[in-house]
Amino acid sequence: xxxxxxxxxxxxxxxxxxxxxxxxxxxxxxxxxxxxxxxxxxxxxxxxxxxxxxxxxxxxxxxxxxxxxxxxxxxxxxxxxxxxxxxxxxxxxxxxxxxxxxxxxxxxxxxxxxxxxxxxxxxxxxxxxxxxxxxxxxxxxxxxxxxxxxxxxxxxxxxxxxxxxxxxxxxxxxxxxxxxxxxxxxxxxxxxxxxxxxxxxxxxxxxxxxxxxxxxxxxxxxxxxxxxxxxxxxxxxxxxxxxxxxxxxxxxxxxxxxxxxxxxxxxxxxxxxxxxxxxxxxxxxxxxxxxxxxxxxx
Amino acid sequence: xxxxxxxxxxxxxxxxxxxxxxxxxxxxxxxxxxxxxxxxxxxxxxxxxxxxxxxxxxxxxxxxxxxxxxxxxxxxxxxxxxxxxxxxxxxxxxxxxxxxxxxxxxxxxxxxxxxxxxxxxxxxxxxxxxxxxxxxxxxxxxxxxxxxxxxxxxxxxxxxxxxxxxxxxxxxxxxxxxxxxxxxxxxxxxxxxxxxxxxxxxxxxxxxxxxxxxxxxxxxxxxxxxxxxxxxxxxxxxxxxxxxxxxxxxxxxxxxxxxxxxxxxxxxxxxxxxxxxxxxxxxxxxxxxxxxxxxx
Numbered sequence: 263x264x265x266x267x268x269x270x271x272x273x274x275x276x277x278x279x280x281x282x283x284x285x286x287x288x289x290x291x292x293x294x295x296x297x298x299x300x301x302x303x304x305x306x307x308x309x310x311x312x313x314x315x316x317x318x319x320x321x322x323x324x325x326x327x328x329x330x331x332x333x334x335x336x337x338x339x340x341x342x343x344x345x346x347x348x349x350x351x352x353x354x355x356x357x358x359x360x361x362x363x364x365x366x367x368x369x370x371x372x373x374x375x376x377x378x379x380x381x382x383x384x385x386x387x388x389x390x391x392x393x394x395x396x397x398x399x400x401x402x403x404x405x406x407x408x409x410x411x412x413x414x415x416x417x418x419x420x421x422x423x424x425x426x427x428x429x430x431x432x433x434x435x436x437x438x439x440x441x442x443x444x445x446x447x448x449x450x451x452x453x454x455x456x457x458x459x460x461x462x463x464x465x466x467x468x469x470x471x472x473x474x475x476x477x478x479x480x481x482x483x484x485x486x487x488x489x490x491x492x493x494x495x496x497x498x499x500x501x502x503x504x505x506x507x508x509x510x511x512x513x514x515x516x517x518x519x520x521x522x523x524x525x526x527x528x529x530x531x532x533x534x535x536x537x538x539x540x541x542x543x544x545x546x547x548x549x550x551x552x553x554x555x556x557x558x559x560x
Numbered sequence: 561x562x563x564x565x566x567x568x569x570x571x572x573x574x575x576x577x578x579x580x581x582x583x584x585x586x587x588x589x590x591x592x593x594x595x596x597x598x599x600x601x602x603x604x605x606x607x608x609x610x611x612x613x614x615x616x617x618x619x620x621x622x623x624x625x626x627x628x629x630x631x632x633x634x635x636x637x638x639x640x641x642x643x644x645x646x647x648x649x650x651x652x653x654x655x656x657x658x659x660x661x662x663x664x665x666x667x668x669x670x671x672x673x674x675x676x677x678x679x680x681x682x683x684x685x686x687x688x689x690x691x692x693x694x695x696x697x698x699x700x701x702x703x704x705x706x707x708x709x710x711x712x713x714x715x716x717x718x719x720x721x722x723x724x725x726x727x728x729x730x731x732x733x734x735x736x737x738x739x740x741x742x743x744x745x746x747x748x749x750x751x752x753x754x755x756x757x758x759x760x761x762x763x764x765x766x767x768x769x770x771x772x773x774x775x776x777x778x779x780x781x782x783x784x785x786x787x788x789x790x791x792x793x794x795x796x797x798x799x800x801x802x803x804x805x806x807x808x809x810x811x812x813x814x815x816x817x818x819x820x821x822x823x824x825x826x827x828x829x830x831x832x833x834x835x836x837x838x839x840x841x842x843x844x845x846x847x848x849x850x851x852x853x854x855x856x
Contacts, residue, residue, distance in 0.1 A: 264758045268673035269685070271666040275727025279704070280692050286703035297706070347599070350592045360842065361600045364607075367834050367845075369787040371806045372827045375813055376610050379820055387609045390624045419603065426849040479696040482789040486810050493817055515698040515790075522702045523794065531702050539699040546694040 284539070291532040298526075308529035312537075319534060321509045322517040326541075328410060329480050329513065333417045334473040338466060341424030346458075348425065349432050359429070366422030370482045377416045378403055378490035403491035406510035413483055413511065424469055431465040432458065474545045478538065481515040514538045614825035621821035635825040642816075644800055645826070648808035655718050655792075655804055656785035662725040663732050663781045664774065670728050671736035672762050676748060689737075693730035697790060705794055716799035721791040725781075732777045735851055739773035740766065776848025779841055783834060805830050 266273075291308055295301035312319050344362055351358050365373065380387050381402035389399040402412040435458060443453045459466075488506035504520050505512030514534055522531030613621055614635055616628040639645060674686060709715035743766060751761040767774070792807040803811070809830050813823045838845060 265673050265677050265679050268669040268677075268758070271726065272670040272689075272728035272733065275666070275724065276688060276692065279724050279727065280688075280695070280700065283700035283703040283707075287700060290702060297710075344599070347592065347596055351596050352589065353593065358596050358600055359846075361603055363845075364835065364838065365603055367783065367838055368831050369783075369806055369809075369834060371787070371789050371809050372830045375809065375823060375827050376606055379613070379824065380606055380609055385622060385624045387605075387626055390626065419606065423849050426846055430850045475694045475696075479698070481698070486789070489810060490813060494814075515696055518698040518701065519790075519794075523705070528702055528706075535699045535702065538696055542694055542696055542699070543691065546691060 287532045287535050287539075290528050291536055293529050295528040296526045297528060301528075304529065308527075308533045312530050312533040316530070318509065318512065318517060318520075319537075321505075322512045322514050322534075323537070325410070325505075325509075325511065326478060326480070326513045329413070330474055330477045332410070332414050333477050333480075334470060336414060336418060337421050337424055337473060338469050340418055341421050341469065342428050342462075342466070344421060344425040345428030345432050348429055359426070362425050363422035366420040368420070371486050373416060373420065374483045374486040375490055377412070377419075378487050381412055381415075382491075403487050404507060406508040409487070409491075409507060409510045413487060416483055416487075424473075427465060427469060428462065431462040435461040471545060471548055475542055478542050478545070479515055480513050481519075484511040484513055485516060487511065514541075610824050610828055613821055614828050616821045618819055618821060621819065621824075632821070635821050636829065639812075639822055639826045639829060642812065642822075642826075644803065644808060645812070645829075647801055648803050648805045651718060651802060652786055652805040655722060655788075656782045658722050659725045659785040660778050660782045662722065663729045664778055666726050666728045667732040667736060667777070668767070668774070669762065671733045671740055672766060674733065675737045675740035676745075689730050689733050693734055701794060708795065715795055717802050718792065718796060718804070720795045721785075721788070729781065732781055735777050735780075735848070736770070736773055739770055739851060743769050772844060772847050773851065775841065775844040776851065779837070779844055780848060782837075786834065 290301075292303060292305060293301040294304045294307070348355060348359055348362065368376075381389070383389055383399065383401045383404055386402075388402075392399050400408045402408050439457045439461070440453060443457050448456065485502075485504055488504060488511055489502055492502070492506040494502045494506075504516040515538065517534050518531050518538065521527045521534060609626065612626065612628055615631050615633065616625070616635075617630055617632055620629055674682065674689070704720070705715075708720035712720075714720050747765055747769070748761055751765045756764065786804075787806055788804070789806045789810070792802075792804045796802040796804070796807065800808075800811075809826055812826050816822050
C-alpha cells in the first residue's frame with residue numbers, strides 16, 4: 263500500500279501522458295482527420311502515403327540518420343579528447359573545465375541565433391576572419407551542403423556535458439594500470455588503446471546510446487537556424503517550411519510538427535511519429551540490454 | 561604527448577624534484593596548456609562576439625566590424641522595453657519555477673520507492689521509466705495537443721506544459737533513483753527500527769542526505785523549462801502574452817531582423833540567468849552531470 267502511494271503520481275502520469283497518447287497515435291495513424299471535419303477511417307492509406315509517395319519523409323529520415331551518425335561520433339570523440347586534455351592540465355583546471363562546460367548551458371535558441379549570426383556568410387565574424395586569413399568562406403546555414411555541418415559545429419560547441427562525464431571516468435582509471443603499462447614499454451597511444459579505452463568503455467557506450475536518442479529528437483536548433491538564416495518571420499498563422507535550405511535540415515521531429523500542426527494532416531503526422539518511436543525504442547532496447555551497468559545492482 | 565596521468569619514471573626524476581623540471585615533462589606541460597588555451601579561446605569567442613555586437617550601433621552591427629566604435633549600452637534598455645520582453649521573462653520564470661517544484665514533489669517519492677522497495681513489477685516499472693525518458697516528445701504530441709486544446713481548451717497557455725510535471729518526470733526519477741541507490745541502507749533500516757514511518761524516513765533521513773542530487777535534478781529541470789522551445793511553440797504560439805523567453809527570443813529576432821545588435825542584446829539577456837545560476841551552483845551541476853553517466 264505504501265509503495266502504491268509513493269508510486270501513484272507516476273502511475274497516473276504514465277497512463278495519462280504516455281500510454282494513452284501512444285495508443286491514440288496508433289489509432290490516429292489509420293484516420294483521415296484535418297482537426298475540423300470529423301475523422302474518417304482510411305486504413306493504411308496514411309502509411310502508404312508517407313512511406314511510398316511522400317518524398318519529405320525519406321529526406322527527413324536521411325537527414326535524421328546523418329545527424330545521428332555525425333553528431334554522435336564527433337561529440338563522443340571530441341568529448342573524450344577534451345576530457346583527456348582537462349585531466350592533463352595542471353594549472354587552472356577548474357577554469358578550463360568551466361569554460362568548456364558553459365556553452366552546453368546556453369539556451370539552445372540563444373546559442374543557435376548566436377551561431378546563425380556568427381556564421382552569417384556576408385557579415386558574420388567567422389567568415390570575416392576566414393576571409394582575412396585567405397580560407398574559402400562557406401555559406402553555412404544558407405548552403406544546403408553546409409547547413410548540417412554548421413549545426414554539427416554548434417553541437418560540438420555544447421560538448422561540455424560529455425567532457426564532464428568522460429573526465430570523471432578518466433580520473434577513475436586506476437593509476438597502477440598506467441604504471442604497469444609503462445613498465446611494459448607501452449607508449450602514449452598504446453596506453454590509451456589498451457588501458458584507457460577498455461576502462462571507459464561502459465561510459466562511451468552510455469554516451470553513444472543517449473546521444474543517439476537525443477539526436478533523434480533534434481528539433482529546436484534546426485528550426486531556429488532555418489528561420490534565422492532564411493529571414494522568414496514566423497508570425498502566428500504564417501508557415502515557415504522547416505528544413506531550410508532545400509530541406510537539408512529537415513528532421514523527423516520537424517516533419518511531425520509540419521504535418522500535424524501546419525498542414526493539419528493528423529494521420530500522416532502520427533505515421534511519422536510512430537516511425538520515430540520505433541527507431542528510438544530500438545536504440546533504447548540496446549541500452550536496456552546493458553541495464554546491469556546502467557541501473558546499478560539489481 | 562605522454563600521459564601526465566602516469567607518474568614520471570623514477571630514473572628521469574629524482575624523488576624530490578617536481579615533475580615538470582625534466583625537459584620532456586616541461587615540453588609536455590607547454591603543449592597541453594597551449595592546446596587548452598587555444599581551445600578555450602574558441603569556446604569563449606562566440607560569447608565575446610555576441611557581447612561586442614550587442615553594444616554596437618544599429619548601423620555598425622550590419623557591417624563586418626568586430627569591435628564596436630561606440631559602446632551603446634542603451635541597446636539593453638531598448639530590449640527590456642520592447643513589446644512583450646518582460647512578460648516573456650515572467651512567463652519563463654513561472655513555467656520554470658512551478659515546473660521544477662512540481663517535478664521534485666512528484667518525482668522524489670517515486671524515485672525513493674524504486675530505489676528502496678522490493679516489489680513485483682519493479683523491473684517493469686524501471687523499464688517504463690527509461691522508455692518514457694527516451695521517448696521523443698514529438699511521438700505523442702498530436703493526441704496530447706488535441707486533448708489539451710480541443711477538449712480542455714487550455715491552448716494559448718503554458719498549463720499543458722506545467723500540469724504534467726505534477727505527475728513525475730522520468731528523467732528526474734531516474735537520476736534521483738540512481739543517487740538514492742548509493743545511500744547505505746543501514747541509515748534507512750535504523751530509522752525503521754526507531755519506528756519511523758516510510759514518509760518520515762524519506763523526509764527526515766533520506767532527503768537531507770540526497771540534497772546534492774535534489775539540487776542537481778532541480779537545476780536540470782529548471783533549465784529544461786527555461787530552454788524549452790518545442791512546448792511553448794505547440795501550445796502558446798498563438799498567444800504572444802503566454803510566450804516564454806526562449807520562444808519569444810526567436811520571434812524577437814524575426815521582428816527586428818535588421819537589428820542584429822538588439823537581437824544579440826536579447827540573446828545575452830536570455831543566457832544571463834543561466835550563466836549566473838551556474839556560477840552559484842557549479843558544484844551541483846558537475847555532480848549532476850557526472851551522476852547521469854558514471855553512477856551505477
